[in-house]
Amino acid sequence: MDTYGQFCPVALAAEVLTRRWTPLVIRELLCGSTRFNDLRRGVPRMSPSLLSTRLDELEVAGIVTRRVPEGSDHPEYRLTRAGEELRPIVEAMGVWGRRWTSGDLTDDELDPDLLMWDVRRRLDASKAPRGRTVVRFHFPDQPEARQSYWLVVEGHGEVDLCWHDPGHPVDLVVEAELATMTGIWVGDYRFDEVLERREVKLRGPSELRRSFPRWLGLSLFAAVARPA
Amino acid sequence: MDTYGQFCPVALAAEVLTRRWTPLVIRELLCGSTRFNDLRRGVPRMSPSLLSTRLDELEVAGIVTRRVPEGSDHPEYRLTRAGEELRPIVEAMGVWGRRWTSGDLTDDELDPDLLMWDVRRRLDASKAPRGRTVVRFHFPDQPEARQSYWLVVEGHGEVDLCWHDPGHPVDLVVEAELATMTGIWVGDYRFDEVLERREVKLRGPSELRRSFPRWLGLSLFAAVARPA
DNA sequence: CAGTATCCGATGCGATACTG
DNA sequence: CAGTATCGCATCGGATACTG
Numbered sequence: 001m002d003t004y005g006q007f008c009p010v011a012l013a014a015e016v017l018t019r020r021w022t023p024l025v026i027r028e029l030l031c032g033s034t035r036f037n038d039l040r041r042g043v044p045r046m047s048p049s050l051l052s053t054r055l056d057e058l059e060v061a062g063i064v065t066r067r068v069p070e071g072s073d074h075p076e077y078r079l080t081r082a083g084e085e086l087r088p089i090v091e092a093m094g095v096w097g098r099r100w101t102s103g104d105l106t107d108d109e110l111d112p113d114l115l116m117w118d119v120r121r122r123l124d125a126s127k128a129p130r131g132r133t134v135v136r137f138h139f140p141d142q143p144e145a146r147q148s149y150w151l152v153v154e155g156h157g158e159v160d161l162c163w164h165d166p167g168h169p170v171d172l173v174v175e176a177e178l179a180t181m182t183g184i185w186v187g188d189y190r191f192d193e194v195l196e197r198r199e200v201k202l203r204g205p206s207e208l209r210r211s212f213p214r215w216l217g218l219s220l221f222a223a224v225a226r227p228a
Numbered sequence: 229m230d231t232y233g234q235f236c237p238v239a240l241a242a243e244v245l246t247r248r249w250t251p252l253v254i255r256e257l258l259c260g261s262t263r264f265n266d267l268r269r270g271v272p273r274m275s276p277s278l279l280s281t282r283l284d285e286l287e288v289a290g291i292v293t294r295r296v297p298e299g300s301d302h303p304e305y306r307l308t309r310a311g312e313e314l315r316p317i318v319e320a321m322g323v324w325g326r327r328w329t330s331g332d333l334t335d336d337e338l339d340p341d342l343l344m345w346d347v348r349r350r351l352d353a354s355k356a357p358r359g360r361t362v363v364r365f366h367f368p369d370q371p372e373a374r375q376s377y378w379l380v381v382e383g384h385g386e387v388d389l390c391w392h393d394p395g396h397p398v399d400l401v402v403e404a405e406l407a408t409m410t411g412i413w414v415g416d417y418r419f420d421e422v423l424e425r426r427e428v429k430l431r432g433p434s435e436l437r438r439s440f441p442r443w444l445g446l447s448l449f450a451a452v453a454r455p456a
Numbered sequence: 457c458a459g460t461a462t463c464c465g466a467t468g469c470g471a472t473a474c475t476g
Numbered sequence: 477c478a479g480t481a482t483c484g485c486a487t488c489g490g491a492t493a494c495t496g
Contacts, residue, residue, distance in 0.1 A: 005273055007337045007414055008346075009325030009449045010255050010318055017321065018246040020469075027238050036478050045233055047470060052479060062328065074477065081455070082328040089324060090238055092317040093245065097237030100290065100310040109235045118236075186235055221237045227309070248489070264458050275490060280459060302457065 016061050017089070021046050025054050027090050029064065029083065031121060034076040041117045058083070091220075098221040103188055110178050112139055115185060116149045120161040122217035123153065129208065130155040134168045138175040153215075172204035172212060187222030244289050245317070249274050253282050255318050257292065257311065259349060262304040269345045286311070319448075326449040331416055338406050340367055343413060344377045348389040350445035351381065357436065358383040362396045366403040400432035400440060415450030 002019070004011040017023060021043060028042035040051060055077055058064035063083035068075045079086075116137060135151040150162040150170070160166075174181075180199045183189045191213045194200045202209040230247070232239040245251060249271060256270035268279060283305055286292040291311035296303050307314075344365060363379040378390040378398070388394075402409075408427045411417045419441045422428045430437040 003336070004249075004252065005336050005339070006252070006271075006342065007333055007339075007410055008252070008255070008322070008447070009329065009414070009452075010322040011252055011325070012329040013321040013325035014251040018248065018251060020246065021232075023242040023246060024232065024234070024236070024239055027236070040478095043234075045470095047472090048479065049471095049481080050469065053469095075479090082324075085324055085327065089317060089320040092320055093241040094236070094238040096310075096313055096317060097239070097241030099313065101237065101240040105235055108231070108233045111233070111235075114234065182235055186237070219236070224237075268458095273490095275492090276459060277461080278489060281489090303459090 013089075016058075016063065017086075019054070019057070021050065022054055022058070023090060023093060025051065025058070026063070026079075026083065026086055027094075029077060029079050030087050030090055034078055035074060036077070039077065041113070044111065044114055094221045095224050098187070098224040099226050103226070105179060105182055105186070105188075110182055112142055112146045112149065112178055115178070115182055116151075116161055118185065118219065119217070120151060120159050122219070123151065123159050124215045124217050125153050125155070125157045125159050127211075127215035128153045128155065129211070132168065133172070133208070134166070134170050135172045135174060135212075136170045137181070138173060139178045139181065140175065141177045141179075170204075172202060172208050174200065174202055174212070176200035184218070185222065186219050187224070191216070241317075244286075244291065245314075247282070247285070249278065250282055250286070251318060251321060253279065253286070254291070254307075254311065254314055255322075257305060257307050258315050258318055262306055263302060264305070267305065269341070272339065272342055322449045323452050326415070326452040327454050331454070333407060333410055333414070333416070335407075338410055340370055340374045340377065340406055343406070343410055344379075344389055346413065346447065347444070348379060348387050350447070351379065351387050352443045352445050353381050353383070353385045353387050355439075355443035356381045356383070357439070360396065361400070361436070362394070362398045363400045363402060363440075364398045365409070366401060367406045367409065368403065369405045369407075398432075400430060400436050402428065402430055402440075404428035412446070413450065414447050415452070419444070 003015055024043050024046075025039065028039050031042070033039050033042055036051070040046070040048060043051065055064060055066065059066055062080055063086065064077050065080055066075055066077050132155065133153045135153065137149045137151070139147050148165070150166050152160040152162065152166055152168065176194075176199060180189070180194060184191055184194055184200070191200070195202070202212060231243055252271050252274075253267065256267050259270070261267050261270055264279070268274070268276060271279065283292060283294065287294055290308055291314065292305050293308055294303055294305050360383065361381045363381065365377045365379070367375050376393070378394050380388040380390065380394055380396060404422075404427060408417070408422060412419050412422055412428070419428070423430070430440060
């Protein structure tokens with residue numbers, strides 16, 4: 001039984017929205033991911049079978065469409081109008097979560113893959129230097145396989161995330177503990193303050209070091225005011 | 229495991245909000261219910277033990293406080309500021325539910341107790357006649373125990389709902405099938421149109437029959453525009 | 457009125473492996 | 477890349493009864 005048996009529209013919406021992982025899948029779709037494996041990267045702890053199930057459910061609920069574009073054999077998941085109208089709910093959840101959940105990130109919540117996937121998405125390439133810029137993120141406190149990530153920012157707006165050295169010369173190195181970088185990302189710390197305390201280090205041309213914080217981007221909810 | 233292991237605030241909020249029944253309990257609290265048994269009336273299909281569990285969880289999450297007022301021995305549940313700030317989320321859920329879930333009420337969703345409990349809450353006593361007005365709702369298609377409800381509207385704003393004849397003379401009788409009355413309530417039908425089709429019947433002084441639809445009130449989401 | 461206690465069954469979901 | 481298949485446990489929550 002996954003119904004509430006109530007005519008109240010809040011209950012009807014809740015029947016869709018309160019299933020495990022569903023709000024996060026919708027968040028990913030709202031952020032623009034359309035491919036199965038891209039969605040997976042946004043919810044890495046969700047098993048692929050469950051993601052598949054949820055996408056089916058969302059399709060039945062009229063929130064998502066699945067289609068294979070002509071000339072491709074890779075399905076795309078997109079929000080319908082009904083799905084797009086879930087945005088205010090998910091955003092309000094984010095605002096509330098930022099304001100009212102404990103500010104301390106637990107170790108369990110730290111995940112460099114997820115962080116970098118988010119960074120890639122929010123990075124404002126239009127504010128980055130023209131031409132190609134390669135940024136290497138380095139998390140010295142992480143196991144080797146999770147220490148280095150490369151962002152390849154192309155001047156025309158494309159941003160690629162690499163888990164292995166793509167070979168291009170690195171223009172800027174960003175080094176910080178994962179908790180520090182994540183804290184900056186979610187808005188717990190201000191970049192300039194952390195930089196001053198040397199808890200994050202930038203290595204590269206001074207012009208690039210200066211401009212970087214302006215095109216890095218932060219979590220959508222980083223700027224939400226928290227209660228005193 | 230009831231955590232998502234993500235730093236994203238949407239996930240943090242979802243950990244609280246996506247447990248079964250929780251959004252509806254919060255809806256009840258937002259609507260002003262404070263007593264355990266009043267909350268139960270708003271979520272009649274939820275077992276008391278589960279309601280108790282949810283209230284505990286919400287207290288731990290900082291969303292609800294439980295206290296016994298001085299000079300009383302009846303506990304009251306109230307939303308904290310954090311809880312009150314869930315209102316935009318719950319309201320957005322209601323708006324979405326109204327716009328995008330199927331407009332057909334299933335039999336399963338019809339519940340005269342719940343409907344009348346809602347009606348009682350939303351009735352605008354300030355627009356009702358001065359003095360006491362007694363309205364009897366009658367649902368001829370329901371089993372005997374669920375056919376009649378009495379609303380005792382006191383001019384100063386109090387509204388009482390009775391499951392048995394309170395004895396006062398009845399000023400107005402409202403008769404309709406439950407599905408019809410519920411459809412009016414949620415905004416599927418307009419009162420005047422249904423009245424004209426004689427699918428709802430009012431018996432009482434003409435002045436009262438005329439004014440009644442104005443102080444009856446409707447679901448909070450009845451006026452939400454639905455997509456074409 | 458305001459809850460607890462107990463029981464038990466369904467199933468949700470995680471983990472892992474596998475496929476075209 | 478884009479999913480399925482399978483398995484099995486844990487737990488969620490429904491039902492009912494009971495208490496101070």
